[in-house]
Amino acid sequence: MAKDGKITMSDVAQLAGVSTMTVSNVINERVRVSEDARERVLAAIRESGYQINPSARNLRAGRSGVIGLAVPQVGNTYFGMMAELVIEEARRRGYHVAIEQTGALAAGEAAAIAQSRRLQLDGLILSAVEVDSLVPPVPVQGYPIVLMGEQDPAGRFDHITVPNEAGTAAATEHLIDQGCQRIAVVTGGNLDRLTMFTRRYNGYRTALEDRGLATDPRLRFMVDALSREGARSTGRRIAEAGLGIDGVVVFNDTVAMGVMRGLRDRGVSVPGDMRVIGFDDVPESASFIPSLSTVHPDHRWKAAKAVDLIISRIADPSSPPRQYTVPFEIVRRESTA
Amino acid sequence: MAKDGKITMSDVAQLAGVSTMTVSNVINERVRVSEDARERVLAAIRESGYQINPSARNLRAGRSGVIGLAVPQVGNTYFGMMAELVIEEARRRGYHVAIEQTGALAAGEAAAIAQSRRLQLDGLILSAVEVDSLVPPVPVQGYPIVLMGEQDPAGRFDHITVPNEAGTAAATEHLIDQGCQRIAVVTGGNLDRLTMFTRRYNGYRTALEDRGLATDPRLRFMVDALSREGARSTGRRIAEAGLGIDGVVVFNDTVAMGVMRGLRDRGVSVPGDMRVIGFDDVPESASFIPSLSTVHPDHRWKAAKAVDLIISRIADPSSPPRQYTVPFEIVRRESTA
DNA sequence: TTGTAGGCGTTATCAG
DNA sequence: CTGATAACGCCTACAA
Numbered sequence: 001m002a003k004d005g006k007i008t009m010s011d012v013a014q015l016a017g018v019s020t021m022t023v024s025n026v027i028n029e030r031v032r033v034s035e036d037a038r039e040r041v042l043a044a045i046r047e048s049g050y051q052i053n054p055s056a057r058n059l060r061a062g063r064s065g066v067i068g069l070a071v072p073q074v075g076n077t078y079f080g081m082m083a084e085l086v087i088e089e090a091r092r093r094g095y096h097v098a099i100e101q102t103g104a105l106a107a108g109e110a111a112a113i114a115q116s117r118r119l120q121l122d123g124l125i126l127s128a129v130e131v132d133s134l135v136p137p138v139p140v141q142g143y144p145i146v147l148m149g150e151q152d153p154a155g156r157f158d159h160i161t162v163p164n165e166a167g168t169a170a171a172t173e174h175l176i177d178q179g180c181q182r183i184a185v186v187t188g189g190n191l192d193r194l195t196m197f198t199r200r201y202n203g204y205r206t207a208l209e210d211r212g213l214a215t216d217p218r219l220r221f222m223v224d225a226l227s228r229e230g231a232r233s234t235g236r237r238i239a240e241a242g243l244g245i246d247g248v249v250v251f252n253d254t255v256a257m258g259v260m261r262g263l264r265d266r267g268v269s270v271p272g273d274m275r276v277i278g279f280d281d282v283p284e285s286a287s288f289i290p291s292l293s294t295v296h297p298d299h300r301w302k303a304a305k306a307v308d309l310i311i312s313r314i315a316d317p318s319s320p321p322r323q324y325t326v327p328f329e330i331v332r333r334e335s336t337a
Numbered sequence: 338m339a340k341d342g343k344i345t346m347s348d349v350a351q352l353a354g355v356s357t358m359t360v361s362n363v364i365n366e367r368v369r370v371s372e373d374a375r376e377r378v379l380a381a382i383r384e385s386g387y388q389i390n391p392s393a394r395n396l397r398a399g400r401s402g403v404i405g406l407a408v409p410q411v412g413n414t415y416f417g418m419m420a421e422l423v424i425e426e427a428r429r430r431g432y433h434v435a436i437e438q439t440g441a442l443a444a445g446e447a448a449a450i451a452q453s454r455r456l457q458l459d460g461l462i463l464s465a466v467e468v469d470s471l472v473p474p475v476p477v478q479g480y481p482i483v484l485m486g487e488q489d490p491a492g493r494f495d496h497i498t499v500p501n502e503a504g505t506a507a508a509t510e511h512l513i514d515q516g517c518q519r520i521a522v523v524t525g526g527n528l529d530r531l532t533m534f535t536r537r538y539n540g541y542r543t544a545l546e547d548r549g550l551a552t553d554p555r556l557r558f559m560v561d562a563l564s565r566e567g568a569r570s571t572g573r574r575i576a577e578a579g580l581g582i583d584g585v586v587v588f589n590d591t592v593a594m595g596v597m598r599g600l601r602d603r604g605v606s607v608p609g610d611m612r613v614i615g616f617d618d619v620p621e622s623a624s625f626i627p628s629l630s631t632v633h634p635d636h637r638w639k640a641a642k643a644v645d646l647i648i649s650r651i652a653d654p655s656s657p658p659r660q661y662t663v664p665f666e667i668v669r670r671e672s673t674a
Numbered sequence: 675t676t677g678t679a680g681g682c683g684t685t686a687t688c689a690g
Numbered sequence: 691c692t693g694a695t696a697a698c699g700c701c702t703a704c705a706a
Contacts (some may be wrong), residue, residue: 009683019692019694020685020693021684021703032691054392055683059396060684060697076414077414084436098433099420099421136379349676354676355676358701359677361701362675362701369675390700398682585684675706678704679705682704684698685697685698687694688706
């Protein structure tokens with residue numbers, strides 16, 4: 001540090017026998033530089049171990065070089081993983097990431113936006129759950145925000161979303177392909193609003209209809225609580241329902257694992273008696289016993305796209321909002337074997 | 338942003354009718370400023386919504402304002418949680434945090450150090466596992482590094498460590514207090530070197546000796562693998578050992594949960610037949626079934642101390658290394674009821 | 675106690 | 691194609 005930190009562009013310029021502007025131009029590839037000068041500069045950089053000083057560059061550019069990432073909880077493995085990927089992708093593009101937590105609450109999300117502005121972060125990637133409440137006086141105007149996860153029905157924001165319907169439909173079809181006939185679904189939240197829960201539930205219904213299977217309202221289970229224990233007790237209810245259930249589509253992996261534990265409490269074996277499939281492919285899913293089949297969205301693609309979106313939004317705040325859907329695939333594991 | 342970002346110190350100065358230096362002095366509380374001037378400045382700051390520009394400040398100060406945090410894996414809940422706390426504590430002190438991953442490998446740790454220097458981060462908080470390999474040519478010289486987690490036997494680095502011996506001893510004593518007489522221990526790694534495994538194992542032995550219980554080498558189980566499945570099979574072995582075991586001390590929570598699953602595979606009930614206690618108090622431990630008693634180090638204290646250490650190390654690179662141990666308490670939950 | 679001058683390292687601008 | 695100059699916003703040093 002002591003040494004590295006002291007080497008400046010003018011040191012390099014001197015070494016190469018050119019002006020600092022030429023060094024800058026070589027580094028940033030802005031204007032054409034003669035082959036001769038370019039090579040001398042590159043050699044000087046290599047020799048000296050020069051590293052650009054981000055503070056100076058950012059000062060000059062009038063930006064902070066930091067983007068915010070607001071998620072419900074970093075402790076949660078799903079968001080931990082996403083944070084890790086976003087950090088990597090951002091670094092690759094010369095940005096740092098500052099992490100905020102929202103607790104999945106509307107107030108937390110509003111606070112994250114305010115905080116992000118206050119800290120003069122260049123923009124914010126927001127894993128918003130309560131999109132509908134992102135209206136004034138929440139300070140969303142004139143600040144680069146990209147939503148990651150939920151969609152904005154009003155189309156006001158850039159967003160990148162997982163394929164809720166298509167993914168759940170594919171999961172359901174996978175169960176059908178494996179021979180399941182009476183497929184239950186575990187959902188949650190309020191199905192009157194168009195939330196992630198509703199979308200995933202719709203995917204399940206669509207698949208059943210497409211494949212000519214009857215939809216039976218008794219096969220729809222609301223998760224008892226968004227916790228391991230809540231999911232476990234839901235699993236027990238499914239085991240005791242006595243409806244000939246042979247497959248279960250669950251709206252996310254964490255809950256799916258809880259459901260499997262509940263099934264096992266009641267002596268139901270997975271996949272022997274019932275097959276189970278989740279959504280997200282969180283890290284634990286592969287090592288759970290039995291390992292969990294699931295909808296695997298391309299997490300890195302998602303992170304990279306979110307970073308690209310926020311950077312281009314920062315560059316051009318007035319362009320129309322864009323929407324993207326993450327590619328996905330079904331991962332087949334023991335739980336649906 | 339457009340607006341906030343444009344307000345500079347001289348805008349504030351003009352508004353308050355003073356010079357920029359007075360504004361700077363008010364903000365940084367460096368020298369005494371008259372009550373009158375101070376109030377006008379504060380009012381101007383409030384009115385204008387002024388925010389200091391970190392790039393300019395850092396450029397001037399010759400630092401980056403970013404510290405690195407290298408952990409084995411952010412996806413891991415324990416490190417996710419620690420990362421979250423370190424980020425918060427750092428922000429509180431005006432620093433950003435850049436996260437690196439080491440994969441718990443010596444090479445990864447060396448790479449994190451090199452990368453951290455290369456990026457000109459002001460310092461690095463390193464959750465090192467392979468401390469012994471932190472020797473040249475690993476570039477540790479003249480760069481502020483604080484170790485978090487493992488100790489440096491050579492005493493070359495600042496470090497902050499969890500109370501391996503004392504914590505495990507207290508855990509073991511808790512089992513004894515609950516009436517356990519034949520207490521097994523689950524450990525791992527290589528007990529010939531003084532690693533976290535060895536220290537925790539020693540804590541267990543010390544407690545048994547202090548309380549006058551016999552130590553029986555057959556009660557020492559090496560975890561089959563550092564994974565859920567590995568721990569599970571270790572749990573089965575414990576269940577089948579037939580040594581009258583009525584308590585198990587496990588070196589961390591994740592493995593403890595795997596062990597409990599293995600015990601259950603063999604019909605051993607926790608805490609009915611055996612009591613189990615872990616170490617770390619990761620987020621899942623409270624919601625596991627049964628909830629896991631464990632050694633709870635003060636995670637926030639640890640994060641705050643690590644940040645304080647690195648900041649003071651940055652300020653004074655030549656002061657002698659300092660060592661701290663995190664305070665802890667035993668959390669009693671269902672698994673030892 | 676307050677203000678002035680100058681420079682931290684980079685890059686936009688414009689002249690050469 | 692290259693270089694001199696000025697400026698980004700802040701703070702140390704010194705002067706008033």
